[in-house]
Amino acid sequence: MSFEDDFVEDDEMNMIDEDVASDSEADSLSDSDSENAITEKLAEPTKTAVYNRDGLLDKLQDISWPEDADWTHKLTVEIEQGQAVDVNDDLAREMAFYTQALEGTRQAFEKLQEMGLPFLRPADYYAEMVKSDTHMEKVKSKLLYEKKQMEESEERRKARDNKKMAKEVQSQKMKERAKQKKDEIESVKKWRKQRQQSGFSEKGAGELDLEFGNGKSFQRGGGKKRPGVSPGDRSGGKGKPTSRMNNKKREFRDSKFGHGGRKGLSKQNTAETTNDFKGGFRGGKAGGNKRQKR
Amino acid sequence: MGKKRKHSETEAAAPAKKDDSAPERPKRTLLGWKDKNEDAEESKAKAASASGFRNKEKVLVTCSRRISFRYRHLMLNMVSLLPHCKKDSKVEAKSSKGATLNELVELKGSSSCLFFECRKHKDLYMWMVKSPSGPSVKFLVNAVHTMEELKLTGNHLKGSRPLLTFSSNFDKDVHWKLLKEMLTQVFGIPKEHRKSKPYHDHVFAFSIVDDHIWFRNYQISVPHNEADKVARGGLDKMTLVEVGPRFCLNPIKIFGGSFGGPTLYENPFYVSPNQVLGFSLATFC
Numbered sequence: 306m307s308f309e310d311d312f313v314e315d316d317e318m319n320m321i322d323e324d325v326a327s328d329s330e331a332d333s334l335s336d337s338d339s340e341n342a343i344t345e346k347l348a349e350p351t352k353t354a355v356y357n358r359d360g361l362l363d364k365l366q367d368i369s370w371p372e373d374a375d376w377t378h379k380l381t382v383e384i385e386q387g388q389a390v391d392v393n394d395d396l397a398r399e400m401a402f403y404t405q406a407l408e409g410t411r412q413a414f415e416k417l418q419e420m421g422l423p424f425l426r427p428a429d430y431y432a433e434m435v436k437s438d439t440h441m442e443k444v445k446s447k448l449l450y451e452k453k454q455m456e457e458s459e460e461r462r463k464a465r466d467n468k469k470m471a472k473e474v475q476s477q478k479m480k481e482r483a484k485q486k487k488d489e490i491e492s493v494k495k496w497r498k499q500r501q502q503s504g505f506s507e508k509g510a511g512e513l514d515l516e517f518g519n520g521k522s523f524q525r526g527g528g529k530k531r532p533g534v535s536p537g538d539r540s541g542g543k544g545k546p547t548s549r550m551n552n553k554k555r556e557f558r559d560s561k562f563g564h565g566g567r568k569g570l571s572k573q574n575t576a577e578t579t580n581d582f583k584g585g586f587r588g589g590k591a592g593g594n595k596r597q598k599r
Numbered sequence: 600m601g602k603k604r605k606h607s608e609t610e611a612a613a614p615a616k617k618d619d620s621a622p623e624r625p626k627r628t629l630l631g632w633k634d635k636n637e638d639a640e641e642s643k644a645k646a647a648s649a650s651g652f653r654n655k656e657k658v659l660v661t662c663s664r665r666i667s668f669r670y671r672h673l674m675l676n677m678v679s680l681l682p683h684c685k686k687d688s689k690v691e692a693k694s695s696k697g698a699t700l701n702e703l704v705e706l707k708g709s710s711s712c713l714f715f716e717c718r719k720h721k722d723l724y725m726w727m728v729k730s731p732s733g734p735s736v737k738f739l740v741n742a743v744h745t746m747e748e749l750k751l752t753g754n755h756l757k758g759s760r761p762l763l764t765f766s767s768n769f770d771k772d773v774h775w776k777l778l779k780e781m782l783t784q785v786f787g788i789p790k791e792h793r794k795s796k797p798y799h800d801h802v803f804a805f806s807i808v809d810d811h812i813w814f815r816n817y818q819i820s821v822p823h824n825e826a827d828k829v830a831r832g833g834l835d836k837m838t839l840v841e842v843g844p845r846f847c848l849n850p851i852k853i854f855g856g857s858f859g860g861p862t863l864y865e866n867p868f869y870v871s872p873n874q875v876l877g878f879s880l881a882t883f884c
Contacts, residue, residue: 355863355865357863357864361734361853364733364734365777365780367733368729368733370784379787380799381763381787383767386766401806401808402806409762410762410764410802410819413762413799414821423797425800426800432757433757435679435754435755435842
């Protein structure tokens with residue numbers, strides 16, 4: 306495998322030329338192991354690859370800037386790469402690039418700070434940015450929308466979990482109550498039997514060593530306390546929560562149809578709508594829901 | 600009209616015949632009186648920068664015809680990132696491209712060229728060429744994400760000079776060193792370019808992974824109060840937000856001349872997209 310000095314005189318860039326060259330590499334394809342996606346390459350390097358080290362060095366000398374040029378002209382930083390990164394692992398790859406850039410910026414900032422040059426943009430410096438304001442608006446609305454979606458799904462999940470918990474607790478309580486009731490009935494029966502057996506002798510209340518538990522079970526309504534009801538609540542604390550939730554729907558319907566309905570001025574070129582560029586991300590589901598309910 | 604003499608020349612003559620009989624009168628200029636000391640300093644500074652190095656890089660950016668929308672946006676992104684570039688109209692595909700492009704580059708007086716060539720509406724090749732006799736590189740471009748994607752949320756000043764970071768394996772081999780030098784010269788904005796803005800608020804990251812060059816552009820956000828000092832501990836709170844675009848370059852060949860010339864380097868692992876297509880079709884039949 307010679308990577309030696311191999312002056313292949315190529316013509317100008319004719320594509321035909323390259324296809325001919327690639328045909329000559331066709332037999333190496335049988336060895337090749339072309340993987341998918343970005344990393345398509347031959348497993349074995351082709352034997353005819355040119356590698357003219359001296360020529361490359363010559364050219365490098367030709368185009369290099371002079372040695373005494375200030376670092377501020379080049380602004381380059383070299384960063385050590387930690388360990389070999391697997392190309393196909395997206396997250397690790399991006400992390401590697403991120404850390405490289407972060408480290409580089411740190412070193413560069415330290416150098417710039419030593420030199421005493423201004424390098425941080427003041428808050429009041431306004432100039433043309435590389436992405437327009439409308440574009441940044443779109444980005445912002447998309448981010449907000451995503452955040453909202455996440456929050457809503459979180460809430461839904463929490464509500465579902467709570468409901469499950471509540472149901473469990475409730476079933477537990479019911480079971481307990483049923484058991485208690487059974488126990489009490491059992492104990493009454495036992496007492497009756499006892500009395501029967503001992504021939505209805507008048508022993509008095511002291512003999513009644515029945516386990517009625519604590520005094521709680523004698524409360525009316527089974528011990529359920531009624532929470533304090535606010536004076537303004539006309540339903541007496543027993544109002545259904547859904548009557549409060551449908552308020553928004555009621556409001557909307559009222560505003561649309563109540564008292565003779567709205568006049569037809571729904572679409573207009575107003576001050577608010579002139580700056581609404583097309584393609585504003587208004588959160589896809591907002592309109593769709595209403596359509597579905599019909 | 601006689602040749603205009605620079606002030607610095609006359610200055611150099613004057614101190615020679617200075618006599619300390621009377622204090623020097625301040626020199627008279629159009630705008631008022633200029634103090635002698637101030638002038639001396641100024642001329643010294645001018646001399647220093649003149650003997651130093653001036654980056655006069657100018658890049659010509661063009662594309663071939665029948666380029667698809669995504670690659671055209673990538674090209675436009677490059678144009679907005681590099682204020683020292685000039686965008687030219689599309690180049691005809693059929694004629695021998697080398698001669699035409701060389702002429703174009705000389706006509707516009709640029710020192711390098713970025714030429715985007717799109718084949719079969721699918722594959723993008725990028726030529727990075729230093730004029731007039733410099734080396735040229737042909738890349739295959741993959742994994743293109745333009746700045747318009749909503750997932751890339753960062754933003755920075757248009758025309759501010761970037762910090763360039765290279766991974767250390769650029770120094771491992773000669774052809775990588777050459778590529779690093781070319782990338783520095785093309786992507787680094789000249790220092791006192793008239794369209795460049797002060798302050799460094801973004802950073803380019805070039806890394807070599809799996810023999811490909813990956814490019815990323817990040818916005819630097821660090822909490823600060825003054826323009827030339829980072830708050831204590833501020834460096835730890837620095838975060839980078841990606842601005843884009845992002846792409847991956849696969850070097851195919853390096854030529855000794857511009858758009859042609861002797862082949863100096865050929866990537867032994869490169870498989871052209873045509874071959875990949877052929878191979879995958881062959882496995883089907």
